[in-house]
Amino acid sequence: MxxxxxxxxxxxxxxxxxxxxxxxxxxxxxxxxxxxxxxxxxxxxxxxxxxxxxxxxxxxxxxxxxxxxxxxxxxxxxxxxxxxxxxxxxxxxxxxxxxxxxxxxxxxxxxxxxxxxxxxxxxxxxxxxxxxxxxxxKGRYNYRVIKHTMFFDDLPAAFDGYKLTQISDIHAGSFDNKEKIEYAVDLINEQKSDVILFTGDIVNAVAEEMHPWIDTFKRMKAKDGLYSVLGNHDYGFYAYETKAEIQENHKKIEKVHEAIGFNLLQNDKKTIERNGEKLHILGVENWGSSSHFPKKGSLKQVTENIENGEFNVLLSHDPSHFDYEKMDMPKDKNGKDIIRPTDIVDESNIINFEKKIQLTLAGHTHGMQFGIEIPFLNFKWSPVKYRYPRWAGLYEEAGKYLHVNRGFGVLAFPGRVGIWPEITVIELKKREKVA
Structure with missing residues (x-):
């Protein structure tokens, strides 16, 4: 009381x-x-x-x-x-x-x-x-195109200048303005990237939320295709309780991705080849440090047939997958770990993983849809930083990079204050060796 x-x-x-x-x-x-x-x-x-x-x-x-x-x-x-x-x-x-x-x-x-x-x-x-x-x-539809040029020593020469467009956290259940969404999709296509990558949370809770927007998003085009992964909201746990309902929703989510034109990667990969050289697009299911979200992503599974030294771009919805130190498992009343049958608990974080993943793309945080950013001062702040230290933009550690997208849509609060919806364009460049 x-x-x-x-x-x-x-x-x-x-x-x-x-x-x-x-x-x-x-x-x-x-x-x-x-x-x-x-x-x-x-x-x-x-x-x-x-x-x-x-x-x-x-x-x-x-x-x-x-x-x-x-x-x-x-x-x-x-x-x-x-x-x-x-x-x-x-x-x-x-x-x-x-x-x-x-x-x-x-x-x-x-x-x-x-x-x-x-x-x-x-x-x-x-x-x-x-x-x-x-x-x-206005702010919730104030789409910004943010561009990065990234240099890598080990990028295959055939992929020098390769362009990726990343979007994340569509949350279709929060849309209410078709004209603005169509504008954003046109903005994505205007970037003329080689590939479009979506890093999860296509809905708030159920697959049907995306049905009115399929025709709009299926207009997205890229030469090497569209690839996607699932986020924590895509598993149906926020709407359904029984295993049968969750599985049925999962099947519908898969059909939504297919209808849009996404190749949904569920602990799977797609290899793009140019002039005999390879770039791997890896996609894991949701995996993060929080005990509230499913842990189904497997780095071991997705890299099973990849040789060391090959170039990898990983899609992983939750940025805490990049550097978590200790898994926060849910506890029962006696303080013992509760492990769901679908949870994968033997994962390394991306930084320390046995095979090098040069670039990881994530979303999930939305930048909390509230904060302050002053680009020319290189200053950004949002309360979400106290939960997710890597919450927006580019980060680097141990020669591996993480980019956290600020999100395409909104959740709960139907607006954005200071943290605008983001379309990310990343150009991969091969670093020239100094003689």
Missing amino acids: LRFIIPIVLVFILELYTFFSIRTLTSNKFILIGFWVFTVLVYGIFFYQLTMTQRDNRFNLATGYAIAMLLTLTVPKLFVFAILFIEDIFRFFVGLFNYFQQAGTVSEALPGRRKFISQLALGIAAIPFSGFLYGVF
């Missing part, structure tokens, strides 16, 4: 602070009553949609917009609270000093809240409020 009471009290304090800041500026009863009516309405819609989602055991777009309304309303109020709370502390000590200095009453000693502070707090709160509104209505 206490875990419900504490959040309710904290939310009530947050709303009170915001209300008093508004009351400092106006005494209009319609505005003050309207504040509470609108606040209660937003919280009511959110909890109603959350209940519906839990009842149906499936996330829907209506719940996403309820989350967006709540965040757009609540996050700016945190700024109001922070500013006014600091002022209240200052007022308390000033009042205490005046009380003992002047030996007056508390009401006389304690200075009133300054109108300027309330204006300042509400003005600053308007910035995140505007940001969230933009993120929902």
Whole structure:
């Protein structure tokens, strides 16, 4: 019971602070009553949609917009609270000093809240409020093409200048604007890459979410084909509980990939040959450090017939596969590891794997759809970095590279603030040897 009471009290304090800041500026009863009516309405819609989602055991777009309304309303109020709370502390000590200095009453000693502070707090709160509104209505479809040129000593000469386009985390169940999606697909085709690679999470929960969008995505074309892997959301665990339902959804997911034109790689590979030289596209099933997601990817299986020294591009949905140190297995009530029959538990991370994987492409994090990026300062920050240290862009360790795509679609919050949807283009170049 206490875990419900504490959040309710904290939310009530947050709303009170915001209300008093508004009351400092106006005494209009319609505005003050309207504040509470609108606040209660937003919280009511959110909890109603959350209940519906839990009842149906499936996330829907209506719940996403309820989350967006709540965040757009609540996050700016945190700024109001922070500013006014600091002022209240200052007022308390000033009042205490005046009380003992002047030996007056508390009401006389304690200075009133300054109108300027309330204006300042509400003005600053308007910035995140505007940001969230933009993120929902514009930011989620603000597609950016991010290009990288990467140099490798061991790239076969025949693949010098080879171009890869990566997209990730489509999450078709969150789409609601066909024109914008068609624009993004055209943008993908405009890159004229040799191959298009998709790194998982084609839906939020069920295969049917992608059905209205198959004709749009099947327009994607690349000379050497389209290749894909599964993400944690593609296995049906978020919508179904029985093994039969999960397997049926899996079959439907496979058909969706086939209908689009993807070659779905499930611990499998595709070898592309040019002038007698090879480049391997490897695709593993989902594997990451979290205990909440399936661990079905196998590096051993996907590299079984690959010789050391050959060039490999790996598709692995979860970036934690690159460098995890200790598997976070789920525990039973006695503290023992729970190993699902499908879990593969004898995996090395990609960095330490016995065969060299030069480039790994991942997604999964979405950059949390919220953060700050200043490219010319090479600065980026998102709260997701505290869960996934490698959360967006290029990383290198031990001569092996990881690229984490910021995602094509959205999940839960139907918007993006500062972290825009990404289409990645990577050009592979052979590094010239210095004489």
